[in-house]
Amino acid sequence: MRYQLPHTRPGQVVGLLGGSFDPPHQGHVHISREALRRFGLDQVWWLVSPGNPLKARGPAPLDDRMAACRAMLDHPRMFVSDFEAQAGTRFTAESLCVLQRARPKVRFVWLMGADNLAQLDQWQDWRDIVERVPLGVLARPGQRISARVSKAARVYRFARLKGAKSRFLGQAEAPAWCFVNVPMRGISSTELREAGDWRRNVNN
Numbered sequence: 277m278r279y280q281l282p283h284t285r286p287g288q289v290v291g292l293l294g295g296s297f298d299p300p301h302q303g304h305v306h307i308s309r310e311a312l313r314r315f316g317l318d319q320v321w322w323l324v325s326p327g328n329p330l331k332a333r334g335p336a337p338l339d340d341r342m343a344a345c346r347a348m349l350d351h352p353r354m355f356v357s358d359f360e361a362q363a364g365t366r367f368t369a370e371s372l373c374v375l376q377r378a379r380p381k382v383r384f385v386w387l388m389g390a391d392n393l394a395q396l397d398q399w400q401d402w403r404d405i406v407e408r409v410p411l412g413v414l415a416r417p418g419q420r421i422s423a424r425v426s427k428a429a430r431v432y433r434f435a436r437l438k439g440a441k442s443r444f445l446g447q448a449e450a451p452a453w454c455f456v457n458v459p460m461r462g463i464s465s466t467e468l469r470e471a472g473d474w475r476r477n478v479n480n
């Protein structure tokens with residue numbers, strides 16, 4: 277099966293920021309830029325999810341969220357992808373498996389804010405994710421402690437790369453993960469949804 281994906285060269289390291297992006301915001305842009313720099317990545321792809329399996333509320337239509345992401349990202353090494361919709365996958369473990377088969381010569385790193393690490397052990401086949409690709413975790417306001425004491429952090433304590441080693445995350449063999457204390461942005465999609473109809477802004 278052929279998928280529409282950004283162009284890559286063999287050996288490149290691609291950071292995947294999976295998310296609902298409902299709507300996207302400067303917090304996403306900020307952690308993507310930090311991840312590029314801090315983890316030695318060649319590219320970052322925003323994987324716009326058809327719907328987070330753990331969230332009861334369905335997100336806005338995928339096309340609207342894709343358009344909003346494209347409008348927000350303006351960087352030569354960052355791309356927006358609807359890969360999960362193309363592949364028919366929702367669970368990250370499955371998406372990664374299909375993506376690695378589609379691009380066997382690319383090294384993938386899964387990126388997430390600290391809030392996601394705190395609940396990673398609730399994701400389907402979460403250990404498979406950690407054993408499959410390195411994880412790059414970025415600080416988020418109010419979540420640093422919950423992430424550090426989370427089950428995933430405890431179980432995989434032995435695989436944590438600290439300090440300057442985070443530069444080599446993309447070259448590391450899984451399981452490997454880093455937590456980086458980047459400057460934080462307090463913004464969230466929840467806050468923006470509560471502030472008004474963002475879709476009208478995208479279409480205007």
Ligand SMILES: Nc1ncnc2c1ncn2[C@@H]1O[C@H](COP(=O)(O)OP(=O)(O)OP(=O)(O)O)[C@@H](O)[C@H]1O
Nearest residue numbers: 294295296297303388389392416461463464465466
């Ligand atoms: N301000 C932020 N700082 C650090 N990480 C963030 C920030 N905003 C989002 N992220 C991370 O980006 C990824 C996608 O997040 P998502 O699209 O769910 O945005 P969100 O603002 O967390 O949304 P919601 O408020 O609807 O839960 C997740 O890994 C999340 O942890």
Ligand SMILES: O=C(O)c1ccc[n+]([C@@H]2O[C@H](COP(=O)([O-])O)[C@@H](O)[C@H]2O)c1
Nearest residue numbers: 294295296325328330367368369399400
């Ligand atoms: O695979 C799972 O069980 C799973 C459970 C919760 C979230 N995820 C993924 O985590 C990413 C962040 O989700 P969200 O909604 O917090 O932006 C997104 O790619 C989701 O598909 C994945």
